[in-house]
Amino acid sequence: MNSVIKSASYVLAHVPQMVIHNGTTQTTERVVNPDGDYLKELPKHLRSFKDCVEYWPNQVYIGNKTPEELEAVEFPYYDKNIDGASRYGKYGEIMPEDEFLLLAQTCDVFEVYYLTRDFVAATRPKLEADPIITDDIKGRIQEGIELSEIEKLVKEEAAEGLYLDGKLVGCVKRAHDIDVNLSAEVMHENIMNKATGVLSLLYLVRNAGINAADVDYVIDCSEEACGDMNQRGGGNFAKADAEIAGLVNATGSDARGFCAGPTHAMIEAAALVKSGAFRNVAVVGGGCTAKLGMNGKNHVEKDMPALEDCLGAFAILVSENDGVSPEINLDILGRHTVGTGSAPQNVIGSLVADPLERAGLTVNDVDKYSPEMQNPDITKPAGAGDVPQANYKMIAALSVKKGWIEKKDMPEWIKKHGLTGFAPTQGHVPSGVPFIGFARDGILEGKYKRVMIIGKGSLFLGRMTNLFDGVSYIIQTNTSAEESQNSVSRDEVKKLIAASLKEFANSLLGTEEA
Amino acid sequence: MDLENQKRVKEFAEQYGPENVVVLVGAAEGEAAGLAAETVENGDPTFAGPLTGVQLGLLCYHVCEPEIKAEFDANVYEENVGMMEMVLDVDDICEEMSDIRSNYCKYL
Numbered sequence: 001m002n003s004v005i006k007s008a009s010y011v012l013a014h015v016p017q018m019v020i021h022n023g024t025t026q027t028t029e030r031v032v033n034p035d036g037d038y039l040k041e042l043p044k045h046l047r048s049f050k051d052c053v054e055y056w057p058n059q060v061y062i063g064n065k066t067p068e069e070l071e072a073v074e075f076p077y078y079d080k081n082i083d084g085a086s087r088y089g090k091y092g093e094i095m096p097e098d099e100f101l102l103l104a105q106t107c108d109v110f111e112v113y114y115l116t117r118d119f120v121a122a123t124r125p126k127l128e129a130d131p132i133i134t135d136d137i138k139g140r141i142q143e144g145i146e147l148s149e150i151e152k153l154v155k156e157e158a159a160e161g162l163y164l165d166g167k168l169v170g171c172v173k174r175a176h177d178i179d180v181n182l183s184a185e186v187m188h189e190n191i192m193n194k195a196t197g198v199l200s201l202l203y204l205v206r207n208a209g210i211n212a213a214d215v216d217y218v219i220d221c222s223e224e225a226c227g228d229m230n231q232r233g234g235g236n237f238a239k240a241d242a243e244i245a246g247l248v249n250a251t252g253s254d255a256r257g258f259c260a261g262p263t264h265a266m267i268e269a270a271a272l273v274k275s276g277a278f279r280n281v282a283v284v285g286g287g288c289t290a291k292l293g294m295n296g297k298n299h300v301e302k303d304m305p306a307l308e309d310c311l312g313a314f315a316i317l318v319s320e321n322d323g324v325s326p327e328i329n330l331d332i333l334g335r336h337t338v339g340t341g342s343a344p345q346n347v348i349g350s351l352v353a354d355p356l357e358r359a360g361l362t363v364n365d366v367d368k369y370s371p372e373m374q375n376p377d378i379t380k381p382a383g384a385g386d387v388p389q390a391n392y393k394m395i396a397a398l399s400v401k402k403g404w405i406e407k408k409d410m411p412e413w414i415k416k417h418g419l420t421g422f423a424p425t426q427g428h429v430p431s432g433v434p435f436i437g438f439a440r441d442g443i444l445e446g447k448y449k450r451v452m453i454i455g456k457g458s459l460f461l462g463r464m465t466n467l468f469d470g471v472s473y474i475i476q477t478n479t480s481a482e483e484s485q486n487s488v489s490r491d492e493v494k495k496l497i498a499a500s501l502k503e504f505a506n507s508l509l510g511t512e513e514a
Numbered sequence: 515m516d517l518e519n520q521k522r523v524k525e526f527a528e529q530y531g532p533e534n535v536v537v538l539v540g541a542a543e544g545e546a547a548g549l550a551a552e553t554v555e556n557g558d559p560t561f562a563g564p565l566t567g568v569q570l571g572l573l574c575y576h577v578c579e580p581e582i583k584a585e586f587d588a589n590v591y592e593e594n595v596g597m598m599e600m601v602l603d604v605d606d607i608c609e610e611m612s613d614i615r616s617n618y619c620k621y622l
Contacts, residue, residue, distance in 0.1 A: 032562055297560060345597035383545035390542055390601065397600040407600075 003273035004325035006317040008437035009203035011092035012310040013100040016046040017163035023292035045306040049096045054081035057375040060422040062089030071420045077377045092203040099127045104195035106140035115170035120144035160184040179229040193224045196313035197286030201245035204315035217278040218242045218252030221265035222285045259431040263455025269318040270328040287311025295382035312424040326443040332359045334472030342468040351472045362404045367448035370435035373423040392418040431455045515553040520563035537574040544606035555618035571620025
């Protein structure tokens with residue numbers, strides 16, 4: 001039987017100070033143009049936590065609003081906040097920077113992460129008031145050290161500073177004196193990825209209504225690498241996240257594929273469950289500090305807020321068929337293979353048209369498509385256009401070439417089968433996954449029958465191959481009831497065999513007599 | 515334009531001579547295509563990469579511009595670019611690219 005989508009969680013951590021100190025657009029600028037206007041202007045464009053929470057796309061991401069509701073909002077979105085919106089949502093939450101810095105401290109198991117005593121004292125009650133934070137995690141909070149010690153570590157030991165409202169409140173030390181893979185910068189990046197991954201796993205368990213101990217495998221599909229100089233990407237974020245989130249019975253591993261990573265991981269999870277190897281597999285993708293403020297120059301230049309101020313993360317639970325939850329259909333997989341080629345129509349053909357054709361379907365048989373779901377408020381001012389819309393246009397254009405739709409119907413088709421982008425530009429995070437929660441709910445409500453999730457990745461960034469990559473799969477209404485109706489029981493098989501043997505025996509007897 | 519790509523374009527121009535290099539871009543938006551063209555013709559407008567302040571003036575086209583389309587076998591073009599032609603705002607891209615060429619290209 002097919003595996004099912006049991007639950008989904010989506011979280012954001014609002015980290016404006018990390019935009020300044022850790023986003024690579026900013027760290028690069030500090031090297032090549034340290035006295036330029038951009039670094040001076042950027043702080044004025046950072047949003048308050050309130051503005052970040054009340055931002056439409058963020059409210060969609062955590063499930064308080066739907067993509068359909070967002071579609072009705074006039075573009076751009078950044079000047080049309082939702083007054084009084086909650087930081088807590090159906091799928092997860094938006095955590096403020098102070099609480100997140102403390103949560104990240106609880107994720108450090110190698111004594112490299114330090115906060116000041118004053119900061120911990122002031123922030124502990126806030127983090128403890130968050131209902132998702134477990135007693136185990138509360139018990140992991142360290143009291144902190146003196147600011148003077150942290151200043152010394154930053155100045156003399158190349159520690160990476162942790163800031164709140166422009167003030168130094170902590171640091172991440174290097175984990176090795178020489179190994180760049182364990183530098184303070186890398187340790188910072190990896191601990192923040194881990195902390196967002198942990199937060200999304202906590203919500204995943206809550207949303208699924210299961211015990212943390214029921215999860216038996218975790219696949220991490222983010223874009224960071226943890227390891228040392230002898231195994232740069234050795235891993236294993238999955239197991240590290242599972243430990244802090246209290247998934248005591250889980251093992252796990254990391255899957256990588258740039259932005260396509262989550263889609264590969266979901267297919268692997270579905271196969272692991274369908275094969276019977278594991279019963280509850282959590283796919284988790286933590287956030288990426290490097291991408292904070294990636295398009296900040298364009299945002300500042302256009303005098304708008306620097307919208308890439310959040311770490312995004314998600315987790316999806318793939319479980320054994322419960323007869324109700326939407327299924328992952330592994331019979332309809334899109335695959336961009338080595339031989340596919342990288343022209344856009346080959347890519348869309350291999351990911352969308354080919355798998356549907358193999359299953360005897362057309363593009364019209366899928367209710368919604370979730371390709372790269374980047375928030376256009378972020379990408380359009382940066383000259384990258386509306387990414388989901390560009391994908392829908394390509395799917396529609398290919399469908400015209402296939403004769404599935406009329407050219408004049410393209411805009412209407414796009415409106416019906418497309419979605420408005422709402423995901424933070426965190427690489428792997430926008431890639432198909434943000435809609436899985438809504439797809440699950442929509443299928444359970446009977447609003448959709450089939451939803452296609454499409455992941456695409458730019459492998460050239462690793463300088464190992466110029467090949468493009470992508471995979472896709474279909475989430476559909478649960479069909480286990482139909483399957484059991486159509487299938488024949490063991491007793492029925494026995495009866496059928498007995499009847500045919502009897503018939504055969506009679507025919508033999510009949511032959512002899514004749 | 516990606517910093518590494520800027521470096522490669524600069525190296526090609528040095529190796530083969532700028533008059534012998536044509537840069538072909540496939541960006542999906544006029545603005546993005548224009549930025550790439552501006553980078554290889556007038557220098558990196560974001561002041562971040564190796565082409566900052568380097569006015570190579572290279573000849574630069576988008577793959578959907580008629581001059582380039584005419585160079586291809588029609589079937590190959592249709593197979594590889596036909597779908598994107600339907601999707602892209604080709605007029606906007608052509609206008610942007612030809613503006614940048616007329617302002618900065620040294621090898622027209």
